[in-house]
Amino acid sequence: MRSERAGAPIALFLTALALPGMAVGIHAANHQDPEWDVPSRAARKKNPLPEDASVIAKGKVVYEAQCVSCHGTSGVGDGVAAKDLEKHPGDLTNPKVQDQSDGALFWKITTGRAPMTAFGDTLSVEERWQVVRFIRTFAASPFAVVSPELEAPESLRTPLTNLQRPYDQLRRALAKDDQKAAAAALPTLNSAVEGLKKVDVTKLSDKLGSSWKQSVDAIEKAMVGIRKAPSLEEMRVSFAGLSAASEAAWARYGHTMESPLFVFECSSATKTGAARWVQPTREPDNPYLGSKAVSCVKLLRGIAATRPKEEGSGESR
Numbered sequence: 175m176r177s178e179r180a181g182a183p184i185a186l187f188l189t190a191l192a193l194p195g196m197a198v199g200i201h202a203a204n205h206q207d208p209e210w211d212v213p214s215r216a217a218r219k220k221n222p223l224p225e226d227a228s229v230i231a232k233g234k235v236v237y238e239a240q241c242v243s244c245h246g247t248s249g250v251g252d253g254v255a256a257k258d259l260e261k262h263p264g265d266l267t268n269p270k271v272q273d274q275s276d277g278a279l280f281w282k283i284t285t286g287r288a289p290m291t292a293f294g295d296t297l298s299v300e301e302r303w304q305v306v307r308f309i310r311t312f313a314a315s316p317f318a319v320v321s322p323e324l325e326a327p328e329s330l331r332t333p334l335t336n337l338q339r340p341y342d343q344l345r346r347a348l349a350k351d352d353q354k355a356a357a358a359a360l361p362t363l364n365s366a367v368e369g370l371k372k373v374d375v376t377k378l379s380d381k382l383g384s385s386w387k388q389s390v391d392a393i394e395k396a397m398v399g400i401r402k403a404p405s406l407e408e409m410r411v412s413f414a415g416l417s418a419a420s421e422a423a424w425a426r427y428g429h430t431m432e433s434p435l436f437v438f439e440c441s442s443a444t445k446t447g448a449a450r451w452v453q454p455t456r457e458p459d460n461p462y463l464g465s466k467a468v469s470c471v472k473l474l475r476g477i478a479a480t481r482p483k484e485e486g487s488g489e490s491r
């Protein structure tokens with residue numbers, strides 16, 4: 175019956191008529207339709223669950239089990255299965271999605287639309303509201319993306335960009351409590367810091383030169399602590415210093431990464447209190463307490479990539 179091309183659309187159509195309440199009917203009927211209208215009563219429904227860390231954490235578990243394969247860890251639609259779908263999953267971080275009500279998202283998750291299945295059949299009502307809470311964490315929270323404070327030449331921005339990758343390697347190792355991986359990140363991190371030290375300051379203006387020297391000294395100072403840290407705990411303390419110094423340098427001179435760098439703070443990172451870190455993605459991955467510790471985390475700001483020659487000098491905040 176469903177041999178090939180010719181008969182298939184009719185067969186699907188008939189299936190849709192025969193089983194109006196089922197997911198397959200919704201899929202077949204709406205497949206080509208770009209609008210995905212939500213009944214207004216459904217859209218007005220309020221999320222019965224509070225917006226707190228434990229609900230969000232449960233929603234994350236649901237998301238990682240059921241949604242991540244298509245929508246990706248940060249919600250942008252880059253999951254492993256996404257490229258084989260006939261339709262892109264879209265970008266859940268986009269205001270077009272985030273501006274929809276909780277009720278509307280809940281309804282879409284419940285009813286589905288091909289190739290996304292109707293989760294009304296497989297997830298409980300509570301799980302669906304939880305995952306809606308989690309999806310909200312993809313929204314660009316109200317943080318400012320700052321541009322570099324100084325107009326720095328390529329000779330400063332390039333070595334600073336080179337610092338980012340090994341820094342991030344170490345950050346991820348700490349987030350995973352992986353001492354071996356942390357040690358493995360050190361050689362590249364060391365050579366990136368060497369690259370910073372090698373910059374010829376005589377070619378810079380006095381002001382830029384002395385400010386650069388201060389930045390590099392601060393980074394090197396933190397590196398001394400990291401190199402001789404006897405444990406992951408000790409390393410984290412120095413990593414907080416490295417993060418602060420590197421963040422300040424990226425914000426001052428800029429970088430040439432594709433996308434902004436995101437600056438996070440965890441209020442209970444260390445015994446003495448809050449510490450920050452910088453990462454290239456918007457979903458926090460906490461180097462001090464691991465990714466489970468969502469509740470202490472706040473996104474503070476983004477640091478824009480420098481687009482040479484476009485805007486005038488750094489407008490901040």
Ligand code: HEC
Pocket residue numbers: 210236237240241242243244245255259261262263264270271274279282283287288289290291293305
């Ligand atoms: C098989 C891949 C796949 C899986 C798994 C999947 N989705 Fe989707 N999702 C899609 C596709 C494709 C779309 C776009 C559908 C359309 O516009 O017709 C979509 C759309 C959505 C939308 C609507 C976005 C908009 O533009 O309004 C939401 C919300 C959503 N998905 C949430 C989820 C949640 C939550 C889960 C897990 C419980 C999930 N999805 C699982 C593929 C998937």
